[in-house]
Structure formats: structure tokens, C-alpha cells
Amino acid sequence: MTTTERSAGDLRRLAEQGAAELDQASATDILRWVDDNFGPDGWVVSSSMQDAVLVDVATRVREDVNVMFIDTGYHFPETIGTRDAVATVYPHIRLLNAQPPTTVAEQDRLEGKDLFARDPNRCCAIRKVAPMRETLGKFDAWVTGLRRAEAATRANAPAVAFNEKFGVVKINPLVTWTDEQTDRYIAQNAILINPLIEDGYPSIGCRTCTVKPAPGADPRSGRWAGTGKVECGLHG
Numbered sequence: 001m002t003t004t005e006r007s008a009g010d011l012r013r014l015a016e017q018g019a020a021e022l023d024q025a026s027a028t029d030i031l032r033w034v035d036d037n038f039g040p041d042g043w044v045v046s047s048s049m050q051d052a053v054l055v056d057v058a059t060r061v062r063e064d065v066n067v068m069f070i071d072t073g074y075h076f077p078e079t080i081g082t083r084d085a086v087a088t089v090y091p092h093i094r095l096l097n098a099q100p101p102t103t104v105a106e107q108d109r110l111e112g113k114d115l116f117a118r119d120p121n122r123c124c125a126i127r128k129v130a131p132m133r134e135t136l137g138k139f140d141a142w143v144t145g146l147r148r149a150e151a152a153t154r155a156n157a158p159a160v161a162f163n164e165k166f167g168v169v170k171i172n173p174l175v176t177w178t179d180e181q182t183d184r185y186i187a188q189n190a191i192l193i194n195p196l197i198e199d200g201y202p203s204i205g206c207r208t209c210t211v212k213p214a215p216g217a218d219p220r221s222g223r224w225a226g227t228g229k230v231e232c233g234l235h236g
């Protein structure tokens with residue numbers, strides 16, 4: 001990992017160039033562009049450990065790719081187990097377990113118990129956005145598994161753009177993948193998935209803020225159900 005020496009202006013220009021070149025490119029071609037332009041220490045893949053699709057695609061381009069997991073302290077045991085299984089199945093990846101500035105017990109003491117139930121935006125800011133910001137500060141490019149098909153809020157997501165919030169080039173190589181395409185890739189390549197998916201959780205976050213959606217409901221409706229909150233602040 002290196003602290004970036006490129007200016008925001010340089011990264012903005014590179015993002016514009018990438019967006020123009022890669023509009024119709026495959027996930028692998030997008031990731032080759034990332035590796036060519038940022039080098040092995042300049043980019044990181046983020047994974048929620050819902051599945052290992054993005055990690056699998058990325059390791060085909062760079063075996064020792066940097067992989068970031070935001071370890072909020074509130075994950076399901078199955079998610080932590082999936083993270084550990086991914087580290088075993090892809091032994092060359094450099095897994096970065098990004099942790100918040102406080103433990104859950106410290107947060108309870110400082111903010112009052114169960115902040116997630118009273119102010120989920122503040123809880124996400126402390127436990128997700130802060131560790132994400134600290135980790136992304138070491139990189140120029142952030143590769144995510146975001147797909148347009150996942151939610152209405154993601155329907156217009158670009159493949160490549162400069163991300164003002166974190167000051168990096170954000171790349172979404174799977175952005176055009178449909179649910180069917182993703183399921184096919186998982187089946188054909190025997191990709192690791194979080195066991196909670198088969199247990200009826202199509203979108204997995206912290207255990208405190210995730211419930212099973214009602215049959216036929218929007219797959220993301222089980223996240224922060226009943227609060228009006230739909231995103232954690234990482235992609236917004």
C-alpha cells in the first residue's frame with residue numbers, strides 16, 4: 001500500500017478517460033485498465049462478504065489483489081466465516097480488515113447503548129464510513145461490486161467515476177451484471193457465497209440492521225427495515 005501522490009485533478013482526469021474508454025467493456029477488461037493505471041499497490045477491492053464474485057474476478061487479473069472488509073463489530077457470524085473462507089480459498093489476496101475507531105462496547109459507553117436503533121446514520125458514519133475513509137486514504141482507486149440491478153438508487157451507477165467523498169477513482173466492474181448473470185457466474189465457477197443467502201437474506205449487512213425481506217419484496221427491503229434508510233453512506 002502507498003499513500004497516493006496523485007492529485008485529485010489527476011485522478012479526476014483519469015476517471016473521465018476511463019469512463020469514456022470502458023463504457024461497454026467487460027469486467028475483466030475494466031480491471032485490467034485499473035491494474036495498468038494504478039499498479040498493484042494503488043487499488044483495493046471492497047467486499048461485504050455477501051459472496052466472492054468480485055474477489056474471484058479480480059484475482060484473475062491480480063492474484064495478490066488488496067481486498068478490504070469493513071469489520072463493523074456487528075456482523076453475522078456467517079459473514080465473518082465467509083471472510084475467513086475467502087482468505088483460505090484465495091490465499092494470495094491481501095485482506096485488509098478495516099475496523100472502526102471504537103469497539104462496540106466503547107461506542108455503547110460514548111454514545112449510549114444500541115446507537116444503530118436510535119441514529120443509524122451516525123452509527124454507519126462511525127462503524128462503516130470512518131474505517132472506509134481511513135483505508136481508502138492509502139489508495140487511488142476503489143473497486144466495488146455495485147450493480148445497477150441491485151436497487152433503484154443504483155440504477156444509473158457508472159462503471160468509472162471520480163468519487164468526491166473519498167477522493168479516489170471508483171470503479172464498478174460488475175455494474176451492468178444482471179441478477180441472472182451473477183447467479184450464473186456463481187454456479188459455473190463454484191463461487192463462495194455467504195450461507196445467509198440460501199437462508200433467505202438476499203442483501204446482507206450488520207445483523208442488527210438486516211431482516212429477511214417479505215416474500216416477493218425488494219431484496220434490499222430487509223436492510224434498515226422500517227427506518228426509511230436505504231444506503232449505508234459508502235456509495236451515496
Ligand code: SF4
Nearest residue numbers: 116120123124206209
Ligand atoms: S448497518 Fe446498523 S449496526 Fe451496522 S454500522 Fe450501520 S447502523 Fe450500525
